[in-house]
Amino acid sequence: MNLPGGTIHGAGDRYNWRDSAYVSAITIASMVLMALVLAIGSALLWQSLPAIRTLGLGFITSHEWDDAAGKYGSAAFLSGTLYSSLLAILVSVPISICSAIFLAEIAPKWIRLPVTFIIELLAAIPSVVYGLWGIFVLIPLLRDKVMTPALASPSITKIPIVKSLFTGAGYGPSMLAAGLLLAIMITPFITAICRDILNAIPSMQRDAAAGMGCTQSETILKVVLPSAAPGLIGAVMLGFGRAFGETMAVTMVIGNMTPNTPDGKSLGLFDPGYTIASAMANKFTEATPGIATAALIELGLVLFVTSMLINFAARSLVKVAMRRLG
Amino acid sequence: MSSLARTPILRQRRLANGLFQSICAVSAVVAMTILGYILWFLLRQGLEYFKPTLFIRLPDNVNPALGGIKHSIIGSAGILFIALGISLPVGILSGIYQAEARGKLSQSVRFLTDVLNGIPSIVIGLFVYAIWILPYALKHPGQGYSGLAGGAALGIMMIPLVMRTTDEMLQLVPQSLWDASLALGTPRWRTMLLIILPAARNGIVTGVMLALARVAGETAPLLFTVLGNEFEGPFTGPIDALPLRLYKYATSADPVQNSIAWSTALTLILMILTLSVIARLITRSGKK
């Protein structure tokens, strides 16, 4: 074991039982941690084996999930998860990054501390609370002010791209509600990380630009942001990963059924949807032991692997960015 | 010279500058307004049932307006306590390991910790159900769901946060402290325990409390592990927790229960807020 700076031997440095106990304790704790993660991964794999063997690749490609018929296809859940997370990112990223720029660069010093404090508090609001607000405020608002007028309006049905987006059942619980709620949830999260990244950029770069006569916007857009780009992208990916695995708020507002289309997928924002996490939350308590449970655990495995990949890629980007700016 | 300052290009640039600054300011205001509105709405709706009976009574399923959520508050507090019991030893000791060791092994541990941090909470709940509750129920019929299992699930979620915070805080301790202590012949374990850890103590406590605040609101891991309860119960059996009760009342058809849901949300937020604020105060006091 090396200490940062090398090993130091001093007078009376005896490697007694207490030191070995100490080393054992901290090593065992780390081993426990490693074992835990490996246990989770292998338990998921082990328990979903019956489903993997029986369903094979059809699990990912088929969109029909019918317990009674023994069909388990998660394609509809996957596309629902992807769609809602993408929506969340599309709506949240502009606001988060601009807010982060405001906090890190533009805002007067006396605003920065209290606002940062507030944002970090807002990031701690639990998912169920957002879901509660979503059910009683967001859904009625969207249904009455957005969906019903849009579905009734003749002009919307003529604009090409808008037409396929602003369509669907329009009962209230919908992909739009889930996407917007997720966007609201991940905004403080992404803002906080971006702010940290922007703050880490050495002021020398900004001073140099200012010295050459750049306005503040030009400094930010041409000097600061390009430096921060990898880190910002990493922050966005972390937000995406967070939205991807989000369960409660989504379950409460998304409608919990796959849209009524031949392939279970729909671009219509007003259609209800289903995500992987919601499907697990709703179906698990009643899944009969055997292939039904194994299929749901396989869903968990899919979620586990995709979240791991997204988070890993994101953290690498953030780490690279932070190290570059030192 | 003065004519340079009034060239059209400069005016354009100044305009663009102002525009960009405004966009950023407006974004920040929009974000804060929406979130602030949610909190204000929560406060307004939640005050209706936010009275003493909420905290000292159990639910009344015949006449919901008379009931309370006392057992959910106790349940949440107890589960967090159990989560601490699991995450503190593993998290802090692994954090110390990270700060002490710099080899391949520590890098693998760090990587796996990042993986653990990214696992969605519902998967962790599923894991605890499959590994603990199912086998236990087979051996002890009628039992299985427990507050201990719920606390374990939350504890597992907290471990990466505690580990990372311990590691970071220990690294902030000046190298000179390590060197001086070891040069004087103090054994390594004593150096860490009596000198380095106390120096990092405030930061670690802050990190732990923030981790607590983060998992206090988690519902998904509790869904499959604690079942829920209408009464107080021993933590070796099913218990209730604030996020669970909130979910149940939010999706209920009874308007009274819906209103109590808002008050439950308010209680939960206050609990999380208290933890966060205390955490910040500890950081502040340490900086003196």
Place this chain on the structure above:
Amino acid sequence: MRLFTFHANTATSAMGSLEPTLNVAINGAGATFPAPLYNAWAQDYGQKRQVSINYQAIGSGGGIKAISARSVDFGATDSPMTDAELAQAPGVLHIPTCVGCVVAAYNIPGVQASIKLTGAVLADMFTGKVGTWNHPSIVALNPGIKLPAVRVVPVSRADSSGTTAIFTSYLARVSASFKTEIGEGKSVNVKVGVKGKGNDGVAALVRQTPGAVGYVELAYAEKNNMPFATIQNAKGNWVVASIKSATESATAKDLPGDFRAMITNTQDKEGYPIAGFTWLLIYPNAKREVKDFIRWCLTDGQKSAAKYDYAPLPESVRRRAFAAIGK
């Protein structure tokens, strides 16, 4: 590690009979159909005894799974276990506790009165063939009521549900197209409308969504003042769901020895066609306190069932159920 045991203390028990000093905790999980009744019974029963009956309504499918995994003391379901399910839980007993009605509650803007629906029309609503409230088939049944041109939004269950089993059992018996398109059972694939979790979730969605029609137990509709449809039964009579019509549809039936049967589409003149028994699931070696509670439900509990909007068991069934509990 010292295990923590929390008990409600005597100080709080002095505050109200809602909080007895608890000594034994019984845990049950299952159907949302009888949940208001079971929770009320649990409260009444626990007031005078050292027992707390914790019933969590997670759906019939959840109740069956929980009792099969033996993670609870008793389960509850409104859909009798199939032979395959019984194989996973050998020896489990079905004990009927009461009779309930599944009603079609609706939210039609501007219409507060009770409308008439036949099973066939109801089936068409849930398959999407009848899409608006002013569809000719609905208007024909309700001449005196002005029905708006609002979309019909069927609300079904997202979770595995005995209520769904009862409802679809009826619809499958009266509509051949429903039987082929959707089928019957605890989980069916309704393709239109929205889905809610539990009877509560469906009732909430019906209340919040204009044009919705959803199937819930009578108690949920009554408690939330939701109008529900009058249904035409097999004998051609228009029957309003009530305790009386539920009891009528239950008496005409000869229940098999293990009590597993669906009683929908009753041939009784005054019977409500979408009624069903609901059962508690226990093993013969269940704890004494569990059996004492169920015995109470089948005796004193039956007297208060009507108060909570559920029909007590017919006497012959009640006696047989009591005997089935055993020692």
